[in-house]
Amino acid sequence: MKFMTKKYSRKDLMKITIEEHLKCTEYPRVGATIAKDGIILSTGYRGEKKGIHAERVAIEKLNNEQLKDSILYTTLEPCVSIQKDQSVKSCSDLIIESGITETVIGVLDPNGTIYSQGYRKLLENNINVSFFNRKLREAVEEETFEYGEIHKIVGSGKRRIPVVNSGTSLDVQFSENDSRTIKLRWNTLQPNHNCVDLLSSNGAVRIASGASKFEDITDPMVFRFPSHYARMKKDMIAIVKPSRATFYVLIKLIEIYEKDILFKWEMRNY
Ligand SMILES: [Zn+2]
Numbered sequence: 001m002k003f004m005t006k007k008y009s010r011k012d013l014m015k016i017t018i019e020e021h022l023k024c025t026e027y028p029r030v031g032a033t034i035a036k037d038g039i040i041l042s043t044g045y046r047g048e049k050k051g052i053h054a055e056r057v058a059i060e061k062l063n064n065e066q067l068k069d070s071i072l073y074t075t076l077e078p079c080v081s082i083q084k085d086q087s088v089k090s091c092s093d094l095i096i097e098s099g100i101t102e103t104v105i106g107v108l109d110p111n112g113t114i115y116s117q118g119y120r121k122l123l124e125n126n127i128n129v130s131f132f133n134r135k136l137r138e139a140v141e142e143e144t145f146e147y148g149e150i151h152k153i154v155g156s157g158k159r160r161i162p163v164v165n166s167g168t169s170l171d172v173q174f175s176e177n178d179s180r181t182i183k184l185r186w187n188t189l190q191p192n193h194n195c196v197d198l199l200s201s202n203g204a205v206r207i208a209s210g211a212s213k214f215e216d217i218t219d220p221m222v223f224r225f226p227s228h229y230a231r232m233k234k235d236m237i238a239i240v241k242p243s244r245a246t247f248y249v250l251i252k253l254i255e256i257y258e259k260d261i262l263f264k265w266e267m268r269n270y
Pocket residue numbers: 053054055078079090091092
């Protein structure tokens with residue numbers, strides 16, 4: 001291949017990795033590149049081999065000698081084992097055992113159970129970890145997940161969504177096998193005023209004044225002044241609970257962009 005002897009800068013390697021992830025036909029898109037001294041040794045993307053993660057695709061194209069002291073670029077944080085008896089090794093484990101000495105990550109996984117665990121696991125095992133530059137990170141964020149088409153979210157997690165014109169509606173489902181749902185709507189994004197409105201058609205919305213983390217909130221009903229909407233600013237937490245319901249959702253607004261917002265959520269039993 002023509003790139004085998006050419007030397008690339010780190011920024012170029014990030015861009016090449018993004019080109020790989022754009023080859024994915026399914027979400028989440030993930031691309032990977034392995035390089036040594038700026039020379040590309042292999043690339044991979046999720047779906048290049050059926051059911052195989054991008055990092056593994058790229059790693060399995062190389063032998064131990066090639067992998068030794070190489071750098072892995074990946075658009076998404078490598079996965080970790082969720083169950084102890086998982087039969088297929090997680091990409092984090094694979095990286096740790098491969099001889100790769102540095103991993104450069106595009107975005108952390110917004111999936112609630114994985115978020116920053118891969119990152120931490122690599123660090124704990126003496127793999128250097130760094131991130132794509134801000135501009136390229138944003139490009140990855142916008143292309144990794146099914147963006148803008150989300151109308152249902154489940155359980156807990158973190159997401160960036162566009163809030164334009166008439167707003168964005170979302171159903172938050174309790175879990176994959178529990179269909180209890182809270183209906184949300186993000187509306188009237190005002191980046192100039194750093195605020196966006198959170199509405200619910202089937203629940204009362206409260207601001208958790210003084211709370212900065214979900215763990216701070218043990219009883220949602222201690223927060224007063226339920227309303228049909230809340231004007232949210234960055235770092236605020238809202239609680240949405242349908243009346244008489246035995247469940248509620250916590251919503252934290254993490255960031256406001258020009259046309260989008262980033263928020264996280266957690267469904268809980270009451
Ligand atoms: Zn993986």
